[in-house]
Amino acid sequence: MTYDNLKQEVIEYSREIGIDKIGFASADVFSTLKERLKIQASLGYQSGFEKGSIEERTEPERLLPEAKSIISIAMAYPSRMKNAPRGTRKERRGIFCRASWGKDYHHILRERLEKLSQFLKDKNPDVLTRIMVDTGELSDRAVAERAGIGFSGKNCSIITPEFGSYVYLGEMITNIPFPPDQPVEDSCGDCHICVDACPTGALVQGGQLNARRCIAFLTQTKDFLPDEFRGKIGNRLYGCDTCQQVCPKNKGKDVHLHPEMEPEPENVKPKLIPLLKLSNREFRERFGSMSGSWRGKKPIQRNAILALAHYKDKSAVNDLIAMMNEDPRPVIRGTAAWALGKIGGNKAEEAIKEAMQKETDMQVIQEMKKGLDLLKKS
Template identity: 50%
Template sequence: MQSLKEKIIAESKRIGIDKIGFASAEPFYELEASLHEQRARGYNSGFEHQVVEERIYPEKTFENPQTIIAIALAYPTKMHQEVPRDEKRGMFARASWGIDYHNILRDRLEKLIEFIKTQAESIEEQENWRFAPQVDTGELVDVAVAQRAGLGFIGRNGLLITEEFGSFVYLGEIVTNIRFEVDEPVPFGCGDCTRCVTACPTKALLGDGRLNAQRCLSYQTQTKGMMPEEYRKKIRNVIYGCDICQLVCPYNQGKDFHFHEEMEPEVDAVYPKLKPMLQLSNKGFKLQFGHLAGSWRGKKPLQRNAIIALANLGDRSALPEILLCAQEDVRPVIRGTAAWAIGRLGNKEPDQWINQLEQLLAKEEDPEAAYEMEQAILQLQNANKKKRRKDDK
């Protein structure tokens, strides 16, 4: 006769969960020092759950926690459709392909909970059983739960690395007051490999599974203010997230799984044309991007990043659209970023674009946007000097 745990594992496979494990709900004492240090050093993104004690002690948010059931779903890493070369396009990191993973994971977690409830031996037992499902918006540190539950180990890049799927997995968990036999944690498996640390363009990875989130390009693509200049060229044409530390990982080579239809990417959503994004309405934004996890911060960060991407790609054909942003957009971040892009793209006709920027600067009231316009003018003036020296030779 199957145990309840064995029945849950069998059901998890039936409903489309790729990995499942059972962890003790004992406090995560091993995280305490590092979580406090991360905060003290200013390395947090601000997107994390803010009460550190609730991240360490499950009993702070759940009465009598006994077990945490951890799940993982593998997501695709390659497009089955060809990406058109019709015009310059941006891209979303792979974790934002398909329908928002929060919705997919919640669906699987809820289905699993409903199944477990049907296995109660009495109404009284069913009423006594309690469950708290959560994805990465909850209190617990997903990768720590998943490692304790035997799904994989935490790599040097801070991501969970599984044997079967590498780090291309979404994670979720259920805290419950049901006691289960727990699984063995997976030991650290990176050995001496530091490829992710070396490859990170901003040196955000600390090499021990932690990172300075403020320096992470994924974080930078999600901020709403002016992106610091040191990160702008480094995002290349990526308008949401960053895959670099995953793509160089030996555990991820050759990994590409298409188990879940709702995770399949649409070309125009995850490799969008950049120029049309600049004038996208709120309705248009929701239609094109609203189903993606990468839409959670709204339209402004993605439009800012699209302007940066056009500059990085050297798309001078986009100058009229970018100028329109600098002239008419009500958001200072967009005006300032557009001015920066003009400073990079207008170097073939510097006099023309200096004149446009000087007109914009004369009426600009926002100090950050004005600064970007001043710097763009200086950039073009330098380009003009170089052009004249070249013409004089």
């Protein structure tokens, strides 16, 4: 069997197992990406979540010495929710980004790639593979771009002709020298809507992201959120869709091909106040199957507090006072104090002053002072 024929069989099998797009790329060094990553590192634009060294992230042979090609896959996820619940003044809601709707995509794509790997090994026991989905060393986007899945847009997402940028990506390095596919032509043109719309200016320019300013990154951090971003989070609990929502290439793109990717409305748009009271077990039972749960409940609860402050939700005051006084986590106590100051009112002011008398953590005390300053301005 020729490699061309085997490639066609792999393509046909990928359709049978529910892969929406598949492409093939060489395992050559990603030279352009390597230089870009060096610049990103020198500017301090990396998130810190990246795995591996720059060399490991751009030289496939470091990950699989026998590497000859890389198979890239894409699976499309929904951009719209059926029966989406609406928040009200009495019951404010937060939102998880679309990439966290449904079952954790890492598991979904890994399962498909493992089936592809087994398919190849059944054809030839000498086949070697290495699978990655998002958390591996290689850049899913760089591989997908080279493999012709789509082009890399100014919003730093892979944009496909069929599904826009609403796709999950994964790849498999192999020792089979598959004929490579051709990259898709970049068609962003002069459009820079996403750059202009980014809430924090994280898109420094088209195709260049300062991950440290990206809301998708910020919502996953566990420390106090820097002051300049607290008013930008809105009601986002995990991730951010702004640069995808405004993209003209995504207009009208909404596919529902995989039942496991369909959102549970009450989980992806949850009521905010009940989130404050979740135990670890309750959090895992409710959100554990979603990719947005990977950092645990602390960032989600901190973001829920910030969302309540965003709405200036006075019905949350009692719960926030309780968190400020009783929660063992300084980040939560301090953020609750800041939120009380943002919401305002005599009760909030008295509670902050009283709590400050017994607080021992200096960072929390600093947040309490910020809360009192906000009260003075209100």
